[in-house]
Amino acid sequence: MPRRRPRALRAERPASRVSGPTPPLRIHGLSDRASLAVHRVERLSESFYLHAGATDRALRRYREFLHPPGRRPLYPQESHCPCPGCSFDDVRHARDVLEEVLERLPERARAELGRLVKALDTVFLRRTLPDPFADRRQWRTEFWWYRRLADRSEWG
Template sequence: MARSRPGALRAAQARFPANVPERRIPGLSPRAREAIRLLEARTGDYNAIYLALDAYRQALRKPGRINSAEHPCPCCDSFEARDVLGRALETLPGYARAELGRLVAPLDAILLRRTVPYPWPERRPWATGWWHLRWPER
C-alpha cells in the first residue's frame, strides 16, 4: 500500500484561517479539540462552540431572570448559545460529545434549577431542544 505524503496529511487537517485566533476550551482533551476543530472547519464557523459555551456560562452567571426565547434580540437570548451547543453535541463523535457534555451538564443543571416548565408546550412546535420548553422563574 502506498504511503501518504506528509504534506498531503497536513493539508487534510483542519486549520484555522491565519486571521482567526483559535480559542481552546479548557477541560477538553486534544482529541476532542481536534474533533471540534474539524466540525467548525466543516461549517466555517470558527470558535463557535467556544463562544457559545462562554455565552451560556455568562448568561447563567448573571443574577436575576434568564432571558427567555421570546427575547426581541437573538444575540441576547441565552437559549441561542444552548442551540449551538446542542447542535454540536448531536454532530460530534462519541468521545468529543461526552467531553463537551461534561462541561455543558452543570450549566444545564443551573438552567433547570432557575427555570420552570413552560406551561403551554403546544404553542412552541418549533422547539428543538428541551431548553426551549423552560420559562424564567421570576
C-alpha cells in the same frame, strides 16, 4: 546533468502540511483532542450558525447567562436579529449550537463536551421556570430549553 542540492529541494516544499486555517486556542474546559475535534466539526459544517469559534462562543454565552449569583429565576431574552453574531443574544440559541455540535462530534469528544453541557443544563433547569403554556403554542419544539419561560417583552 547536475544533481540538485537538498537545500534547494526543501525550499520548494510548502512550509506546512496542514490544510485549512490553524486551529484556535483550546476551548475552556475541554482537552486539546476534544477542542481539535470541535474545530474540525465547525470547519466542515455547512450549517449557517455553525462557524469557526461558534462552540466556544456558545459555551461562554451559556456560562455567562447562568453566572449571576442568587436564587432568583432567570429569563432568556429572545434575539431580535437572526444573524449569526446577534443570535447569541438568546441563550437558547447558544444551547442549539451546542446540541448541533454534540450530534456531530466523535464519541470521546462528545462525551467530554456532553459532561460540560450537562452540568450547565442542570443549573439552567434549576434557575429557569417551566412555561405552563408551552403545549398550547403554535410552534412546538423537541428541545426542552424552549419550554422554559422567556422574557418576550423586550422585542414585542
